[in-house]
Amino acid sequence: MISLNQVEKVYRTRTVETLALNNINLSVEQGEFLSIMGPSGCGKSTLLNIIGLLDEPTRGKVEIAGALVRNYSGRELAQLRNEKIGFVFQSFHLINDLPVVDNVELPLLYRKVSARERRRLAEEALQSVGLSNRIRHFPTQLSGGQKQRVAIARAIVGRPSILLADEPTGNLDSVMGNEVMDILLRLNKEYRTTVVMVTHDESMARRTNRLVRLFDGSQVG
Amino acid sequence: MIKHLIQLIWNKKRSNFLLTTEIFASFIVLFGVMSLVFYNYGNYVQPLGYDYEDVWAVYFTGQDTPDSVFSEALERAKQQVVSYPEIDGAALCTSNTPYSQTTMRWNITYEGKSVLSEMILADENLASVLNMPLEEGRWMDRAEVESGQPVVVLNRQAKEALFGDEPALGKMASLSDDGKFWKVVGVLGNFKAKGEFQELEPVVFINHQSYDIPMDVILLNTNEGADAVFEAALLKGLNRLARGANIELSYLTSQRRNQHAITKAPMIIAATVCGFLLLNVGLGLLGVLWFNIRKRRGEIGLRRALGATRGGILVHFVSEAVLIAAFAILVGLFFAGQFPLLGVFGLDASIYLSAALASVGILVVLVAACAFVPSREAAQVQPAMVLHEE
């Protein structure tokens, strides 16, 4: 499903050159739940960006769902992100001016889906995260855990094969964090969605299939 | 997608309010200016109906001179000036000459129908001095003038207002209550007495010997020989004949310049005000968009992650701005629509329509252009950078 081969990422600014990822070799099978751990600044987000087609590696080969990423145009990458990948972020990134259900519909706006079908899929996604009774609420009226569940509903509404979560429980207390984790585990089981999750929490990582540790841009186990 | 954009704008109505009012206000002002411009332009493109180049107007004024003496002086002055080789023709006229500030409105009546017209008293030479082509019939002739025949020449607007499609030649129209009738002997085309920017209006020319108003102007059709030296000699000669009257000479070309300045001044003022308003809208829009886009970097990154292309982001933000403008413009159009509906100012509905279209066009282009630059910036936002920011 995901295959990284000798991936290297260098950030160059005028004054410094940062080696954010160094010789990463990683392969994730379909249906796998992988967690990534490591200290702040070790390259976890960079790695997710590359897998999520939001950034390109400086060197190395990236294959997502059997397709070699380097051969795609910006438009095709946008379409791949839209169809194959769902994102969940630590800071939720909900649009506060839109009700929950419209936030969830967002990925479907970038493909050809009728308004009624969008609404149906969004309600279904919200149901699967247990927020059917909050669809008309605005994000500001929700708790952190609820916000993250909306973000997960948004990530899965387009039925992606890969779910990328960057510290999804980082802003939540342990109760809400566990709820979110339960949902991710359930989605992984039910739909065989491949999940790659960055986390700081050992207990969360233990509940996944596999753990990759990064240190200073390199895999250490 | 449109519905999505409208929903976003609607839910942000408080922060969009100022911009909307600003666009609304500039639409209304722009609409006013454009109406004025189209009104003046519409008048301007209508043929003037006479020649003004090389025409000089000599005005005779004098309170103490008896009318008969005054008229005689003018008549003699006219005889005198046509003998100069620098002058191709001379005609007597009342002081409401082309481009003058003077008007003389009178009702001309035919079979109970009255039309308020500009009334100009003239002699047999006026048509040739001003080079006015006749569309029907002829100008008044020397014999008619000398014998004081009541004859009248109408311009097309007077003819149409009074007779419609009926023939006018030979008809008898009255210009006073004393039972006297004037025979229509000719019909001119347009005659815009106050110049290019004047609306087309009815004008009637009547034999000055048939009406009891003294003449006080001689219009001179000059040729290349008429230079400053000649002008001085001319004035000297005329003063000798003037019998106590004051004489003042001016060129129709300079009167035309003044007349145009009077028309253009309000247009220029209004256009300047409007220009500042538009500048304000443009800058305001730039500011608001820069600010919004900076605030919405996370949203932009998210949209890119969810499948929006760079172009999609650009279109998204330009569309948001244009939709806000469209809303303001729709409200503006509602108000603008009241002008033709209620008949305020009595302008033609087509003027308002063109003005509205032009205003919509100008504002949409302005808004799109001002939205384009910040929106392009938005399209350059790197999702990888902004999505993991706290």
Ligand SMILES: Nc1ncnc2c1ncn2[C@@H]1O[C@H](COP(=O)(O)OP(=O)(O)O)[C@@H](O)[C@H]1O
């Ligand atoms: N756009 C960027 N430009 C320059 N340096 C960057 C950029 N993004 C990340 N980095 C650097 O790359 C390294 C890895 O960053 P990141 O992947 O965000 O780490 P993590 O998510 O593990 O905290 C850090 O040293 C960070 O400062």
Ligand SMILES: [Mg+2]
């Ligand atoms: Mg990070």
